[in-house]
Amino acid sequence: MIKAIITDIEGTTSSIDFVHDTLFPYAKQHMRRFLREQAGDDAVQHALDDVEAVVGQDLSIDEAADILEQWIDEDRKVTPLKTLQGMIWKIGYANGELQGHVYDDTPVALRRWHAAGYRLYVYSSGSVEAQKLIFGHTAHGDLTPLFSGYFDTRIGPKRETASYQAILREIGQPADAVLFLSDVGAELDAAHGAGLRTIQLLRDDKAVPSDAHAQAQDFNEILP
Ligand SMILES: CSCCC(=O)C(=O)COP(=O)(O)O
Numbered sequence: 342m343i344k345a346i347i348t349d350i351e352g353t354t355s356s357i358d359f360v361h362d363t364l365f366p367y368a369k370q371h372m373r374r375f376l377r378e379q380a381g382d383d384a385v386q387h388a389l390d391d392v393e394a395v396v397g398q399d400l401s402i403d404e405a406a407d408i409l410e411q412w413i414d415e416d417r418k419v420t421p422l423k424t425l426q427g428m429i430w431k432i433g434y435a436n437g438e439l440q441g442h443v444y445d446d447t448p449v450a451l452r453r454w455h456a457a458g459y460r461l462y463v464y465s466s467g468s469v470e471a472q473k474l475i476f477g478h479t480a481h482g483d484l485t486p487l488f489s490g491y492f493d494t495r496i497g498p499k500r501e502t503a504s505y506q507a508i509l510r511e512i513g514q515p516a517d518a519v520l521f522l523s524d525v526g527a528e529l530d531a532a533h534g535a536g537l538r539t540i541q542l543l544r545d546d547k548a549v550p551s552d553a554h555a556q557a558q559d560f561n562e563i564l565p
């Protein structure tokens with residue numbers, strides 16, 4: 342019996358276009374100035390140290406900005422990039438330039454599942470802070486009270502089975518009591534490898550169907 346649901350964000354609760362056409366350009370547009378102004382902040386400096394560790398050399402602020410802008414263009418799921426993006430988006434949500442996109446069926450289903458007693462979790466490449474921001478600033482209100490926990494790349498890459506095994510340990514559920522929702526077949530394959538149940542969201546023509554998993558067009562079709 343399903344007791345917990347873990348959901349991906351991009352392509353699952355929220356549109357790929359919002360992430361790629363709004364969030365990523367916003368982070369790229371503000372990255373260099375943010376680093377110049379905030380490099381004295383401990384958390385920013387820690388993220389910059391992690392960028393240097395990834396590339397294996399010391400970097401000036403402008404060299405780091407060049408690399409981070411390139412990683413945004415390449416949609417790299419690198420933890421320090423994701424940390425810095427979350428910090429920049431926080432400013433955009435606070436000043437009203439950003440609103441978190443969720444499909445209309447997302448808040449309806451999340452509230453239905455929550456009321457039915459399912460424990461709800463997020464697992465996204467976006468940082469935990471960025472996850473709380475997108476769900477905290479939607480046109481449907483603050484959805485964060487519905488979630489019991491959040492996981493990002495700090496627990497491991499989304500395409501590796503070990504990441505899902507680590508999440509299971511954190512949430513204290515047996516694998517077959519947990520349903521993972523994502524649009525990406527490789528993520529669902531990794532979750533299935535850890536014993537989780539899986540459903541692939543096929544919300545638009547960007548999703549590549551994977552016949553190895555149950556499929557749904559939207560959340561209305563899942564645990565109705
Ligand atoms: C927290 S919204 C931004 C999501 C993000 O940065 C990203 O790379 C999308 O990753 P996902 O794992 O949700 O596909």
Ligand SMILES: [Mg+2]
Binds near residue numbers: 350523524525
């Ligand atoms: Mg996705």
